Amino acid sequence: MSGNVYIPDVVAAKVTDIDPAELGVKGILIDLDNTLLPWKDSVVSEEVRQWAAKVRAGGVGICIVSNTHNPRRLRKIAADMGVESIYSAWKPLRGGFKRGADILGCKLEECAAVGDQLMTDIKGGNRAGCLTVLVRPVDKKEFWGTKISRFFERRIMKKSGLEYK
Numbered sequence: 001m002s003g004n005v006y007i008p009d010v011v012a013a014k015v016t017d018i019d020p021a022e023l024g025v026k027g028i029l030i031d032l033d034n035t036l037l038p039w040k041d042s043v044v045s046e047e048v049r050q051w052a053a054k055v056r057a058g059g060v061g062i063c064i065v066s067n068t069h070n071p072r073r074l075r076k077i078a079a080d081m082g083v084e085s086i087y088s089a090w091k092p093l094r095g096g097f098k099r100g101a102d103i104l105g106c107k108l109e110e111c112a113a114v115g116d117q118l119m120t121d122i123k124g125g126n127r128a129g130c131l132t133v134l135v136r137p138v139d140k141k142e143f144w145g146t147k148i149s150r151f152f153e154r155r156i157m158k159k160s161g162l163e164y165k
């Protein structure tokens with residue numbers, strides 16, 4: 001972590017570009033909406049499914065850590081990908097990340113926290129002690145609260161010279 005909780009350690013264009021071996025992590029704690037798939041969608045792409053299978057085949061666990069309060073939708077997506085999941089994670093609080101790391105049998109410092117939002121995924125991941133990876137949001141559709149956060153994110157990104165890949 002750089003000292004600024006909003007700044008990710010790594011920027012990736014999309015989740016399928018993430019190679020845990022390259023990052024040196026044993027677990028991936030990943031956001032759901034606009035990271036793995038568009039907001040409100042319920043089917044992940046074949047590309048994402050294959051990426052998850054390859055990561056898991058390499059001995060690295062994946063847990064979706066989401067602020068969604070809809071466990072049915074989340075569990076279906078997680079089952080499709082063959083990964084673990086946590087709903088109502090209350091990111092940026094640390095608890096959801098800790099529960100995810102515990103499920104994967106890893107320490108928080110051994111995990112990458114991946115997501116599309118600085119104020120939840122990256123701030124929370126940095127505070128939890130994870131390696132943080134920012135991805136570009138996969139779609140423009142968003143929850144109204146997220147649209148408000150984006151305003152502040154743009155200011156943080158501009159001020160710090162951070163750019164999406």
Ligand SMILES: [Mg+2]
Binds near residue numbers: 033034035115
């Ligand atoms: Mg998201």
